[in-house]
Amino acid sequence: MIRRMSLRYGLLGLLAAKPATGYDLAKLYDESLAIVWKAQLSQIYPELNRLLEGGSIRVADTGARGSKTYEITPQGLDEVRAWLRSGEPERASRNEALLRTVFLWLLEPAEAEAYLRGEAAFHRANAERYEVLLAGEPITPSAHLPLAWAVRYSRELATWCDWAADRAAEELGTPPAPR
Amino acid sequence: MIRRMSLRYGLLGLLAAKPATGYDLAKLYDESLAIVWKAQLSQIYPELNRLLEGGSIRVADTGARGSKTYEITPQGLDEVRAWLRSGEPERASRNEALLRTVFLWLLEPAEAEAYLRGEAAFHRANAERYEVLLAGEPITPSAHLPLAWAVRYSRELATWCDWAADRAAEELGTPPAPR
């Protein structure tokens, strides 16, 4: 029964493309997968051990500094595929930065505007980062798809932030103090 | 010290605009806030009780069926503002549906395409839903900002899904079976 466990299937999916160590996987998550999912090393290691115990992955090689290179097993591959085919995915994206914008009317207009300009700058920088990744080697044969989205998303979001910043400066009055 | 607790501040922020019951707040989350954050009733009720004990909100009114209408206190208002001003927000958005696209090469091209067409349809329907909300009463004076984003985001995402579906049908070959 597939619950959620996107980390589990993400790791398995990455290993389906190429054997890697836990540390490698963490870098992949941090660099290329951050737009869609993020993961800490401290979450990755225990999960890899669980996958190992369950027979979804195996140790392909051991190297310096006690490193272990994992590879996916046929069973593990079946599991990722089952996950990919398992009905409706969760589409909801939690985003604290955007949640804050719902309540920006509680700040001074200048503050609200500054917040949104900051967000615009962040996403513009992000767009460039993703463009570089898109130009490089994809981490899986289909990884360019979400990366293309990431570029588009970041650019659009930056544009929207600037638009919202303009609105914030104009529309939002000084917040009323209830009571 | 503000940790994360976006639910807490989200509830507080909503109450800053208008008194509401837990049930009302859940509906607001479900209808208008779902793009940026989602919350279950079972999470909302305990949180409201914690806010009440801490003096961030108070019971303004009690009604039929044991309903309690909460309103924000001056202290609670200070707390939302402090949250809004508290440094860098978390921008990472976890999205299982997009995560899956990284691994779509593991499916048959036709399956991958079908998945992406389904996502396109979902987001197109969502865009329309958000347009309706945008045309109606905003739940806070700045709630139209993220709603405008939601419309834009959903449309863009739907377009990207169709683009990706075209690519999936063309580019992705039959997946190799490792081992």
Next chain:
DNA sequence: TGACGCATGTAATCCGTTACATGATTAT
């Protein structure tokens, strides 16, 4: 009178984050 929507909660579990803890190898 029965279905639906309003209304509130608890318990168990799962998933993810933060802090802690350790040590080897490589580049400067």
Next chain:
DNA sequence: ATAATCATGTAACGGATTACATGCGTCA
């Protein structure tokens, strides 16, 4: 030498989901 990077983990906690549990009010 020493800093950065590679490399692996554990423990405690916090936040979110799912399942469970209950009951009133209103409308057809």
